[in-house]
Each structure stands twice: as structure tokens, then as C-alpha cells.
Ligand SMILES: *[C@@H]1O[C@H](CO)[C@@H](O)[C@H](O)[C@H]1NC(C)=O
Ligand SMILES: *[C@@H]1O[C@H](CO)[C@@H](O)[C@H](O)[C@H]1NC(C)=O
Ligand SMILES: *[C@@H]1O[C@H](CO)[C@@H](O)[C@H](O)[C@H]1NC(C)=O
């Protein structure tokens with residue numbers, strides 16, 4: 051019940067074109083930003099799911115920027131918070147957060163979720179399919195119920211807004227690679243095809259609801275996060291988990307093809323797709339030239355790669371002699387905040403690349419170009 055009400059409200063208060071909210075001297079006008087996906091985008095939805103076990107609701111999460119945990123899986127803002135600021139929008143509030151103002155966007159993302167419904171379902175999170183349905187079902191029905199003027203402004207609002215999706219890493223790292231019977235019944239190639247066919251469906255349902263401007267995130271090298279290095283410490287000396295990275299690369303290649311195809315097929319739509327994989331790999335290899343002193347171990351956590359004991363969790367008694375509770379002094383010098391997520395510093399760099407990066411990071415062009423072309 052609550053879901054419907056909160057989604058319904060903003061449609062009545064959309065600024066009409068030509069009224070106060072639009073500043074014609076400012077060509078960068080995007081009325082709202084809608085976010086979907088996993089912990090790279092979640093800004094606290096999981097905190098409002100009582101039995102979810104994928105939460106970042108304890109210190110020191112958030113300590114660098116917000117100075118308190120917000121449910122974001124990092125020390126500060128996510129890449130999409132930075133994008134919101136560039137677009138002069140507030141950080142899109144979590145869909146499940148009571149009494150939020152959704153007039154400039156909603157964040158539907160849920161940490162631990164994936165493209166497949168089976169991903170993360172033991173953690174009580176919201177799969178991507180449901181995130182999309184929550185948006186589509188309620189926006190479509192409220193559009194139908196509006197009078198002519200209302201439909202017009204709601205349609206404009208939806209078509210000028212930005213839709214961002216970050217998903218897929220968990221399908222590989224937390225689902226397929228951990229489930230041997232899944233691997234037996236479905237080849238890697240078919241698994242990637244399955245992910246992309248679902249992704250195609252989600253993009254189409256957003257399009258049919260009225261979305262036109264999309265930003266789609268490729269999967270970063272999940273095989274190189276501290277927890278993957280820890281998992282393979284003995285077998286390959288703490289290098290990257292290549293089985294994961296190979297799947298990621300296969301998926302990313304397919305995603306780019308899908309985006310090229312949909313950009314031709316979907317009239318009036320533009321889908322931007324990133325290449326965060328190569329960007330993150332470059333930083334891992336040449337950390338110093340990007341201002342990082344550490345690109346392998348987490349800033350927060352303890353034990354090998356600072357991830358054998360998770361960030362912010364209490365250290366078990368029997369491990370106290372072995373591990374020392376550890377939080378790095380300068381998170382801005384670390385690539386990774388915890389065992390699986392980057393620091394705010396990396397997110398800031400990624401957001402800059404999304405905004406004005408060249409074709410080696412984002413295609414067919416960057417977000418700035420998309421927005422200037424539209425207005
Ligand atoms: C978690 O809560 C939801 C409803 O809030 C319920 O449907 C689900 O069964 C619960 N899961 C577990 C494992 O308790
Ligand atoms: C593993 O994958 C199989 C086949 O897809 C599925 O039926 C099963 O539920 C999965 N197991 C777990 C623990 O997720
Ligand atoms: C793209 O930008 C990066 C720096 O962000 C630079 O290293 C690279 O040479 C540029 N590539 C092209 C094709 O301009």
C-alpha cells in the first residue's frame with residue numbers, strides 16, 4: 051500500500067515545463083534521476099527491509115562524507131550521488147524510505163541484488179526485476195489515471211529524466227560461480243545470454259513506460275576486489291580471480307552489442323554504456339599515477355587484504371590475536387573501502403568519466419553530450 055502512495059505523489063507536483071523549476075539559462079536540466087541495481091547504487095533501501103542481511107547500516111560506513119551510516123556501501127557518496135550533484139539534483143532518496151520527496155528521482159537499488167531473481171534471494175533483497183516492476187507498474191497506472199494535462203507533464207517528466215542501471219556483478223560472483231549445479235546445467239555462454247535477455251526485457255519495460263535517457267553500467271572487474279583476492283590467496287597468490295573476470299568480460303561485450311542494437315531499434319531513446327572494467331583495471335595497475343597508495347587491500351577490515359574480517363563487524367574473540375581491527379587513516383588513498391566496494395574517491399573519478407569521459411570510457415558518447423543534445 052505504502053509503495054503506491056509514495057510513487058503516486060510526485061506525479062501531482064511535477065514542475066510543468068516553463069514553470070519555476072526550469073532555468074533556461076542553464077542548459078543542464080534533467081527533472082529527475084531513477085536508479086536501479088545493486089550495492090554500487092543502493093543508498094539505503096536494504097535498511098528498510100527488516101530481515102535483509104545485506105546492510106551497511108553500521109559505522110564506519112559513510113564516515114568520510116555523511117559522518118554516519120546511510121546504507122551506502124562505501125565511506126561516502128556513490129558515483130550516482132556525484133552524478134546527481136553534477137545535474138543539480140538532490141541525491142535520489144531510497145524508494146523504501148518513509149516520507150521521502152520523490153519529485154526529483156527515486157533510488158530503487160538494493161545491495162546484493164542481481165539481474166536474476168535467484169541472485170541474493172537468501173539475503174532478502176529486492177531483485178532488479180522487482181525494482182523495475184515497482185517503477186513501471188505504479189508509474190504506468192498513475193499515468194493512465196491522470197487528466198490530459200497531467201499525463202502530458204508526467205510523460206515529459208519521464209522522458210526527460212535519467213534512468214541508471216548498475217547490475218550483474220552479483221549474478222556472477224554471488225550466484226553462478228558459487229553454485230556448481232548452476233554451472234553444470236548452464237554453460238558460461240548460456241548464462242551470459244540469460245543475463246542479457248533479462249536485461250533487454252528490463253530496458254524495454256522502462257522504455258515502454260516512457261523512459262528515453264539511459265545510463266547502463268558495465269560490470270567492473272569483480273575478480274580483482276579484495277575478497278576475490280582473498281578467496282584465491284593460496285591458489286594464485288592473491289592475484290585476481292580470472293574465472294570471474296572472464297565472465298564479466300563476456301557479459302560486458304554482450305552488453306555493448308545489446309546497447310548498439312537497442313539504440314538503433316528504440317526510437318527517441320539513447321542508451322549510454324560505460325567501460326568501467328578497463329578504467330578500474332588501469333587504476334589497479336597504475337594506482338600511484340591516480341593518487342592511490344593501495345589498490346589491492348581494503349581500507350576497512352582486517353586480516354589478509356583487510357577483508358578476512360569484514361569492515362565494521364566485531365572481531366570474533368578467537369581471532370583477536372590474529373587480526374588487528376583496522377581502518378586506514380586515509381581512505382582517499384585506497385581504491386577499495388571494504389572487501390567488495392570502492393571508496394568514494396573511485397566513485398568520484400567514475401562519475402567524472404561518465405560525465406565528460408571519452409569513448410574509451412563511455413559510448414556512444416558521454417552524459418554531458420547526451421544532455422546538451424536533448425535540450
Ligand atoms: C523476510 O520478510 C519478508 C516480508 O517482510 C517475508 O516475505 C520473507 O519470508 C522473510 N524472509 C525470511 C527468511 O524470514
Ligand atoms: C543452484 O542452481 C540451481 C540450478 O539453477 C538451482 O536450482 C538452485 O536453487 C541453486 N542453488 C542455490 C543454493 O542457489
Ligand atoms: C581518453 O581519456 C583518457 C584519460 O581519461 C586518456 O588516457 C586517453 O588517451 C583518452 N583516449 C582517447 C581515445 O582520447
Ligand SMILES: CC(=O)N[C@H]1CO[C@H](CO)[C@@H](O)[C@@H]1O
Nearest residue numbers: 051052053054183184187188
Ligand atoms: C510492482 C509494484 O511494486 N507494485 C506496487 C504498486 O503499488 C501497489 C499498491 O500499493 C502495490 O501493492 C504494488 O506492490
